[in-house]
Amino acid sequence: MAPLLQATGLEVHYGPVEAVRGVDFEIGEGEIVVFLGANGAGKSSTLNALVGLVPVQAGTVQFADSDITKARAETLTPAGLTLVPEGRRVFGTLSVAENLLMGAYGIRDKAQVAAAWDRVYTLFPILHERRGQFAGTLSGGQQQMLAIGRALMSNPKLLLLDEPSLGLAPKIVEQVFDLIVTLRDQGVTLGVVEQNAMQSLAIADRGYIFAGGRIVGSGSAQDLGESSLLSGAYLDA
Amino acid sequence: MDLFLQQTVNAISLGGTYALLALGLAVVFSIMGLINFAHGELMTIAGYVLMFCGLAGMPFVLSILLAVSASVVAAVLMERIAFRPVRNASGATLLVTSFAVSMVLQVLFQNLISVRSQPVLLPQILSESVRIGGFVIGVNKILAIVATVVMLIFLDWFMKRQKAGIAMRAAAEDFAVARLMGIRANTVIAGAFALSGLLAGVAAVLWVSQRASVDPLMGFMPVLKAFIAAILGGLGSLRGAVAGGFLLGFIEIYLAAFLPPEWQEFRDPIGLALVVAVLLIRPNGLIPAPALKAQKV
Known part of the structure; x- marks a missing residue:
């Protein structure tokens, strides 16, 4: 069976800067795949290119058997692919409930949206409690829950998370990683960019190591955890 | 005291019109970082539709509907034809584009309609007034205040x-x-453009119903004032636009009413000095926009 997402020869440029220089990877259905590497290694650019927020310079991206290389961001969420961006980026001037409503913006099926409300409020009772509050007034951890909840409102098949543990207290980071496992158990496939290498490998199935815009290593989470590649990737950059 | 109340009604009426115009500017600015100086020409278009409808003898309510619709359609076309191609360009490019649109439309009005001011036939009732308690209010002022309140509630x-x-x-x-x-x-x-067209259309009806005429440059002054109001309130902030619009209306009307006659020729500089004073105290405006970064698409 073909993987849920497959990128071949993916390149991303920002003007003259080549942020991603031809990477190949795949994410299989039901997997948790982590993308590791130092700052500026090209991980976030890769995720942004997958969801159409930055243009793909070269290469192709296949998602659920269709070519999404040139697809625009606003069409991918309804198709089942979404991203929780780095730094959470909740709409601070909108209420918690309005943020969640926006997460389901592109979804037409009313029954599906109703189920999504239930699911998100069950996963995150705190969001239900604070539903009338401005998102900007939530704590960092709650904002991360909201950002993930908002993405779940579209009932994604593949959920990409960009640095979900960034800037959170250790205890909250643990909750976020537990949540990732819970979501996988609920049938969501996950692609996660993380700085927190060891902790994320502990929950992942497989991983890719980025350095200088290229993939310099890949394998099962266990192998990567034991390999020397990992420390190298962080030190070289 | 009666004079004061009277002028307060005038100030609410004028400030409300500024508020609607400033809101139209703010809605577009908050979304695409464009200060649309061609907003005034939307007013002028609505004004000319009122004029033609009046000449054709249409009922005033129908004229209003057509005028406001024309403004909405013109706003959407303006975005589609002029602004979409430069959407990701710098703020300066967007601004210059809006000036170009504004000038092209002004020249078209001058050549296709007339350089001169044209009278607009209005129903008699608009120039009448009613006595409430001790003072007299023009029907057109009441209309302006009611329309502003309805629009603000609708927008909210x-x-x-x-x-x-x-x-x-x-x-x-x-x-x-x-x-x-x-x-x-x-x-x-x-x-956002459709909404700004709606607001400009309603503002145009209110503006014309105080003056009963329309000319090719009609939209320029009120939109310049609305721009000042939008900055006064906090550029890109919708609540700020409303607050700024009303404050500017109050400043103008009170200065016109209560400044001694020998000072009247300095009315505008004094008014603008007050605006500057407010901005010195609150540099981001009365109610600053939450995200003062004007994200691009």
Whole structure:
């Protein structure tokens, strides 16, 4: 069976800067795949290119058997692919409930949206409690829950998370990683960019190591955890 | 005291019109970082539609509907033809484009209609007035105040209760993430222009019903004032636009009414000096926009 997402020869440029220089990877259905590497290694650019927020310079991206290389961001969420961006980026001037409503913006099926409300409020009772509050007034951890909840409102098949543990207290980071496992158990496939290498490998199935815009290593989470590649990737950059 | 109340009614009426115009500028600015100086020409278009409808002898209510619709359609076309091609350009490019649109339209009005001011036939009732308690209010002033209140309530409802309005607020705050939610850039921007056209159309009806005439440059002054009001309130902030519009209306009317006659020729500089004073104390305006970054698509 073909993987849920497959990128071949993916390149991303920002003007003259080549942020991603031809990477190949795949994410299989039901997997948790982590993308590791130092700052500026090209991980976030890769995720942004997958969801159409930055243009793909070269290469192709296949998602659920269709070519999404040139697809625009606003069409991918309804198709089942979404991203929780780095730094959470909740709409601070909108209420918690309005943020969640926006997460389901592109979804037409009313029954599906109703189920999504239930699911998100069950996963995150705190969001239900604070539903009338401005998102900007939530704590960092709650904002991360909201950002993930908002993405779940579209009932994604593949959920990409960009640095979900960034800037959170250790205890909250643990909750976020537990949540990732819970979501996988609920049938969501996950692609996660993380700085927190060891902790994320502990929950992942497989991983890719980025350095200088290229993939310099890949394998099962266990192998990567034991390999020397990992420390190298962080030190070289 | 009666004079004071009288002038207060005038100030609310004028300030309300400024508020509607400033809101139109703010809605577009908050979403695409464009200060649309061609906003005034939307007013002028609505004004000419009122004039032609009057000549054709249409009922005034129908004229209003047509004038406001024309302004909405013109706003959407303006975005589609002039602003969409330069959407991702710098703020300066957008600004210059809006001046170009404004001038092209002014020249078209001058050549196709007339350089001169044209009279607009208005129903008699607008020039009448009613006595309430001790003082007299013009029907056109009452109309202006009622229309402003209705528009403000409508806008508040739209922005808070309608999915499309919430999407506009989301897009104003973070356009990239809004697109991730499946919110289409074209739809939101066209919607913002339609809304600004609606506000300009209503403002034009109020403006013309105080003056009973329309000329090719009619929209310029009120939109310049609305721009000042929008900055006074906090550029890109909708509540700020309303506050700034009313404050500017009050400043202008009170200065005109209560400044000693020998000072009257300095009315505008004094008014603008007050605006500058407010901005010195609150550099980001009365009610600053939450995200003062004007995200691009």
